[in-house]
Amino acid sequence: MFERFSTDARAVVIDAQKEARALKSPRIGPEHLVLGLLSVPTEPVQGILADSGIVLAAARRTVAERGIALSDADADALGSIGIDLDAVRRSLERTFGKGVLDPEPPKGQRGWFGRKSGHIPFTKDAKKALELSLREALARKDNHIGPEHVLLGVLRAADGTAREILEVSVTVDELRRRMHAALDRAA
Structure with a gap:
């Protein structure tokens, strides 16, 4: 599935991993995918999130406060x-x-000189969000998975901390509606 990800969508996943590592999380969750979406400047995702009051610094604080x-x-x-x-x-x-x-990385996940290896596994919910991003792309008849599909996948699976980050001023359902409307206008 990862081969279908656009360059920007891959950057979102890579930034999600960086965010998880910076927050010392042993796994990448949907909340880290949201942080990745906020870190990678792509439209219309950035505009929709910003217009909805969702900003990286506040989202990062929420994830850090919730812990793991x-x-x-x-x-x-x-x-x-x-x-x-x-x-x-x-x-x-x-x-x-x-x-x-x-948390310490699991045994065998240390690289040269005792440094942490680059891989952080995904939680079940993050995997589900990424699978749903594929379904969103297929439903829209798109031949790739972009950041917009990742956002739609996260919104479909949003729960817990991810939902808390996303529902600053509007509901998850309203965010989905806005994202679909923006994609329809662009088509």
Whole structure:
């Protein structure tokens, strides 16, 4: 499927990987694909996201705040029995040093001189979003997958942090409508 990706769509996926690495995530999720879409300046995607109040800095902050270890429901469940995850992190970092809870790459994913290798795997939801981008391209009878198809795929699968990033001023459904309208005008 990746051979059908345009140069810009490939850049989105590569930037998603860079964003995941910068945020110390062990996997690329749909939220990282959104960050990749915000990082690669392509139209009409950039215009639609900007007009909807979705900006890279705020999206990056949201992803960083949500972290990777536990969902909000998990944190709430632990909080209900008196466990404050932020206090636990602060205590561990005071004792063992900053970043002690940052994920290490799985064994075998270190490159030369102990550096992390370039590959970060996709989550099941990110894979689904990319598969849906192919379906979006096929439904539009396009012979390639571009950033616009990646956005449409992410919007179809948007949940959790990705949905939170995308629903700044309009719903995911409205973003889909705007993207389709822009593509229809361009056709």
